[in-house]
Amino acid sequence: MSNLTQIALLCIALAPAAAAAQSVDYARSRITCVSTQMKVPVEAEFRRFRAQLAFDPSQPETGSARIEIDLASFDIGSEEVNVEARGRNWFDAGNHPQARFDSTSARALGGGRYEARGPLTIKGRTHDASVPFTVKMDAAGNATFEGVFAVRRLQYGIGEGVWKDTDTVADEVQIRFRIVTSGKPPQKKP
């Protein structure tokens, strides 16, 4: 038995105990945010992000997630607004290219719902975030993680200067995500 085979078998044996990173199907995954301008909800998409997920619904507390979002990939459908959003008053994507979430704990909320908690860093500022989500498994072993949570933009200095006024752009921004992981064997190193 080669070393590689032994490692592979070990992985299979250990799989239920420690959830392994699942490979993400980016074509079917989406991270969007909905900001509210003059009570008008407007959706924008973050077109580039990386996600590392390891989650087993039978052992949620072993799960972990790391999400990194390229803030320059923000797309609200208007180039004028996209340029403004990348600028210093908003994401300042030149100096802080990425937003990042690292889970430090995960738990089941019951009823097929789960929650990951951990630091969320945007524009160099870090606050704890609680991210509720659901997981749907299909027959092929693909998992779809979906959730919505709110971020207070001003906590992160998003929308400075004239944009601090929350009568025009509300403080609360909804982050929505759907991350699909394929049912292929985990690609995590043993």
Added chain:
Amino acid sequence: MTGTAASGHARYTGTAIGLHWIVVVLIVAAWALGLTMVDLPLSPQKLKLYSWHKWIGVTIFLLALARLAWRTAHRPPALPSSMPAWQSRAAAASHALLYMLLLAIPLSGWLFSSASGVPVVYLGLMQLPDLVGRDKTLAELLKQVHVVLNCALFATACIHVGAALKHHFVDRDDVLARMLPLVAPRRREK
């Protein structure tokens, strides 16, 4: 004598007169906001003006429907019998065109907003359904339609005002006075 009412000088009803002049004020306000807002740099002020412009547009649409409903129950006073037939036909046609534009212009704006991915939230209270999905090409087309229809409204309104002034100062009949608030129709001594 051309009047049909007992007084001999038929006027529009107070409701019809009120609605007419409210819509005039709203159209002028929507034009002023529209022409101002498009040239503003992106700012909270710009977002406010866009919202106000849309609220006014929805209001004009609703008032145009109310006017048409009122008009079916309260026929407008007859035009002077001295008017040439072609002028009566032109008056009827331009009034029909004005009503169509009062409905079509807000509708094109609503479609344009939907295609741009920005829902319309009337008065910041009631979110209208998106008529079409987000589509940049369609949005650009609808923007042109919105502009062209407004040019058509401006041209038709100029004819409308010109005709009213001609009736008042050249023909010296009651056509303008019957739509003026607080102005009694001319007394005809002869």
